[in-house]
Amino acid sequence: MSGNKKYFAFFQKLGKVLMTPVMILPIAGILLGIGAAFTSASILNVCPALENPFVQLIFKLFKVVGGIVFSNLPVIFAISIAIGYVKREKGIAALAAFISFIVMHKTMSTILISLGKLNPEKLTTGQSLILGIPSLDVGIFGGIIIGFVVAYLHNKYYDIMLPPALSIFSGTKFVPVISILGSIVVGIILSFLWPFVQTGLSSLSLLIKSTGAIGTFIYGSVERxxxxxxxxxxxxxxxxxxxxxxxxxxxxxxxxxxxxxxxxxxxxxxxxxxxxxxxxxxxxxxxxxxxxxxxxxxxxxxxxxxxxxxxxxxxxxxxxxxxxxxxxxxxxxxxxxxxxxxxxxxxxxxxxxxxxxxxxxxxxxxxxxxxxxxxxxxxxxxxxxxxxxxxxxxxxxxxxxxxxxxxxxxxxxxxxxNLKTPGRGIEDSLEEDEKNSTISKASDDIIKNIIEALGSKENILSVDACFTRLRVKVKDKSKVADDNKWKKLGANGVVRVQDGVQVIYGNKADVYKNKVREEIGMD
Structure with missing residues (x-):
């Protein structure tokens, strides 16, 4: 695969992985925006009626509920990336990502407090409480790093066999262990690297102030x-x-x-x-x-x-x-x-x-x-x-x-x-058949028939789903049923790819994925 193709494939997959947390943001944004607007001092000065304690309580709830999502986006991204990039045992990956995120920030906090560069009682610009830990605010960048570190370590070690003396940590139990060690390393690196980045930005403030209209342009661009x-x-x-x-x-x-x-x-x-x-x-x-x-x-x-x-x-x-x-x-x-x-x-x-x-x-x-x-x-x-x-x-x-x-x-x-923005990607297809607009419970019969159409349990290597497609890797594609068979099973279409098939089931795809995995005993 050429460099450009690898680049676009990487960002396309990253976009797909992050689509779920991104779709949470609109409702969080609406709640946060309404709450922040109607609790601000300038609005209350103009509309004193809004100062009613009950009304203010409602708006404060909106503000804090929406705000908690945005303030915890880094850990949400870490978990989402870990889940999206691991091959199996996604629950273990999610747990490891959360633990590793906390460990990374606790590592930075401990180092910076020891060096006298962070005072928990008086945090400065660029420092904040992250899940209750006084630390450097590395934003979603830190979450993304941890997500990829955990995904890499998980895929490498989730089925490791350790010597008998350490066998209790074999397999998936080793993933949180190695992820914690990896997050300590990340925390140490960021503790010494990130302050230099922040110092450079402080110098940029002086440039912005002294250059008038040009500085204003820099201010707006760099902020984004x-x-x-x-x-x-x-x-x-x-x-x-x-x-x-x-x-x-x-x-x-x-x-x-x-x-x-x-x-x-x-x-x-x-x-x-x-x-x-x-x-x-x-x-x-x-x-x-x-x-x-x-x-x-x-x-x-x-x-x-x-x-x-x-x-x-x-x-x-x-x-x-x-x-x-x-x-x-x-x-x-x-x-x-x-x-x-x-x-x-x-x-x-x-x-x-x-x-x-x-x-x-x-x-x-x-x-x-x-x-x-x-x-x-x-x-x-x-x-x-x-x-x-x-x-x-x-x-x-x-x-x-x-x-x-x-x-x-x-x-x-x-x-x-040909950018794959929402609604244009193949893997991220948002296709929706109106007749499948309500997700119904998958019956045992349809699940068994789907497994049979895929060439039996033994022919299935992995089962996944995007928004509307049941994505299955198989050993032998010749054993997969033809399109007519899939139509009889309620599919809207079938896309045959190199290592398997993508069966378009509308928004039932995710339900069918879980049912198929349960039926064949796949984790």
Whole structure:
């Protein structure tokens, strides 16, 4: 296989593996966005009725429930990758991935505390509590590393036979043991490597502050580029809360940090908004979150295979809602980040351009969740504060252009490069036959007939499933029944591949997979 084919095959499989956790994000994003918006101080100042304790409790629940999913994405990715890349004993792999993730962070925590570089009582930028462990925030990058380490070690050692004295650890019991050792090594490496990366990003903050419009472009692009690595906090937090974000005397009081300055400007009857403050409060996010990414989602829907459009439509509507209304963009971004990295690079550049444009047009409307997210901030900090120089009127004008730009750029690149975005992949097919829209319990007869059609239990090497296909590897393909037989068994079609068959059963495929594996005694 050529280098390019290996590259695309790797990311296509990674995209497939991560599709399940990605599909969790839209509902989590909606809950988080609504909760964050209606518990923010700026919204409560305008709508005091929302301060009702019961109403606030509901919104706080929304916020914490949605937030817990996003804050634990690294470990969710670690488990998903481990499950997706191991050949057998997936439950053991999931357990090993979770344990290894904890061990990696505990290793980093112990080393950094011992070196005096981490104080559990006073965590600094780039440090956070990970599953209760004070550690470096390495984001989903750390989760992905652990997932691959565990998958590699699992596939290599899950059937190992140890000497009699150590035989109690033979087989799958050895997987957590070797995975723990591997995660200690990863933790040691990251303990010494990651702080250098973080130091470099701190220096970048000074460059951003001193270069005006160009620095604003860098701010927006780098913030998105570093999102997968959990390092994006290094871009915006210093500007939010330190003098890097500015210093101003408002109402006779000196305030520092972009958030503090903007809040003081809101409270002052005379102070005007300042683009050198709002550029660090994610004003560019209003363009790419509320308009650009929905345009990208619309493009991915349009280029999906016809039979997949219905399910892709549901996925992207659910993902676009939190992006447009609350600025929670991860549900859309993660849908193409790993499957088509070139699209994410384009998106990062377009994000930087959004910040650049808001700087040039002097748009003083924060897009961060601290101000309710893009939609509510446009209303309460834009429309209702036009006398302070919000210049919100440019948002819908440039926004429509941004929607179209994302749509045509994404659509063009997907078609030209044949990118396997959701609904276009073969292995990730989202085909759905309407008559199979309700998953029914698989009867013993149909399962036995499927096994017979596959050439009997002895002919089956492995059984797996994607969204709609029962994927089976067999010893001898000549023993597999013809297409007419499969039609009689309710299949919508059969795809014959090099080492077996993919039988299209709609959304019954996963149920049939489990039933077949149970029937033939396969773990």
């Amino acid at each position: 580029l570093l999102l997968p690595f959990g390092l994006h906090h290094f871009v915006y937090l210093p500007f939010f809360f330190t003098s890097l974000g500015g210093s101003a005397e408002i109402g006779g009081k000196v305030v520092e940090g972009a958030i503090n300055i903007f809040q003081a400007q809101l409270s002052s009857p005379t102070a005007m908004f300042d683009i050198n403050v709002t550029r660090f409060l994610m004003n560019g996010k209003i363009l790419f979150a509320s308009f650009g990414l929905p345009g990208a989602a619309f493009a991915m829907y349009h280029v999906a295979r016809p039979e997949n459009k219905k399910k892709v439509k549901a996925l992207f509507i659910a993902a676009a809602i939190p992006a447009f209304f609350t600025g929670v963009t991860e549900p859309i971004e993660f849908s193409f980040m790993f499957i088509a990295p070139i699209l994410y690079l384009v998106h990062a550049g377009m994000s930087g351009l959004a910040y650049f444009l808001t700087y040039l047009f002097n748009i003083n409307v924060p897009g961060s969740s601290a101000f309710g997210g893009p939609f509510l901030s446009t209303i309460f900090n834009g429309m209702l504060q036009s006398s302070k120089g919000s210049n919100w009127i440019y948002i819908p004008i440039i926004g429509v252009i941004y929607f179209l730009a994302y749509y045509f750029i994404f659509k063009g690149l997907i078609l030209k490069l």
